[in-house]
Amino acid sequence: MVENERQLIDKILRLKKEKRAVILAHYYTIPEVQQVADFTGDSLALSARAAETDAEIILFAGVHFMAETAKILSPDKKVLLPEPEAGCSLADSCSAPDFERFLRDYNGYTVVSYVNTSVGVKALTDICCTSGNAVQVIESLPADAKIVFAPDRNLGNYIKQLTGRQNMVVWDGACGVHEEFSVEKILELKKEYPEAKVLAHPECKRAVLLTADYIGSTAALLKYASTDSADTFIVVTEAGILYQMQRENPQKRFIPAPPVDSTCGCNNCAFMKMVTLEKICSALEREAPEVVIDEEVRRRAEGSIRRMLQIGRSK
Structure with missing residues (x-):
């Protein structure tokens, strides 16, 4: 970790404590963002978890609908979205x-x-x-x-x-990410790694799901990877989840499934990757951008x- 990044993380942790904030990070955000989070997970579970805390501020490192959901469940808390342009296809x-x-x-x-x-x-x-x-x-x-x-x-x-x-x-x-996975390339990976199990999210096309050994939500895929006896997995969902999978299972191998066009980076959600440590720090400093929803x-x-x-x- 470079010195500037360490200083930035220290500042985020200080601001979080001063402002009684809780940081939520979706599994698809970049690793350094997940590292500063109080909770990582799927969007609804994170929002429900934040609602149970005594925090005055919720900072959601994710995309717009996720921060909205946090506000829906915590109307009396200030909800921040560090990158307001982070939408969802x-x-x-x-x-x-x-x-x-x-x-x-x-x-x-x-x-x-x-x-x-x-x-x-x-x-x-x-x-x-x-x-x-x-x-x-x-x-x-x-x-x-x-x-x-x-x-x-x-x-x-x-x-x-x-x-x-x-x-x-x-x-x-x-979902633009889950639409782009290539059946042919997954089958090629299965030939290369015959012992590997294929884990797929149900947002994928039916033809892709037919290649899977297990189909489940992001949290379910993470749990399966930790409890199944296999030591190699081909993961057919947004590639950000591999950080958490590897973190929990350092002895196992996780291979991101490729999209149809391997040069486009389509197995990464560009919106999720827009959230950075710098933007989190700025949002905490300014207590903005804030998510505001009509009460009715x-x-x-x-x-x-x-x-x-x-x-x-x-x-």
Whole structure:
């Protein structure tokens, strides 16, 4: 670690203590950002964890919808997003105005939306879900329920297949990173490393999922990598997760799955990589940029999340 970086980290830790802040970092952020975080993980779990703390400030090292979710669950805390331009290709594929117009054709349908959506879409949603509990959420509904699932077509169709729900309309959105993985290159890696197990996120295309030994959310993939006896894994999700996998399993080997175009760096989310130590330090110093949400919209969005959490508690 260079001296400047060490000084920057020390300053962040000092500011965090002075301002009673908690730093959250998604698994897809760069390693040095994850190193200064109080908590690392998936977006909803991080927001729920922060809500339980006595911190006055939440700094979310991630993308915009994640910071919004933290604000939804912690309306009395100041929420900072160090890089306001850090969006999400999946969330951006389903704008609230477009989704509202879309829903006019589906009166009487239960709306289930993935957590990777804007606060506006969550406010139009009956029940939120994560990639880890989407099956549970769908199966909590009556067998004949008519359902709209948004925004990820790959996750939606995967859940539709697992649950056998035929009355399920899936919004046509996708994550730019998970769309780009190459089946052919994954199969080539499997030939090169025949002992390796393939771990894939359900946001990937069906053809990619068919190559997988295990399919799960980011947290589930991390757990599987730590508990399975295999010592080599081909990881088919955003490459930032490899830092945490390697950190928890230094004796194992983790190989990032390549995208169709290996020169484009498409297995990295450019938005996540926009968050840096310098931007975290600046945000803590200025207590800005701050995430501000209309209270009525926030309350409706919170309802969709609380209903999801209630389903989990009822099991």
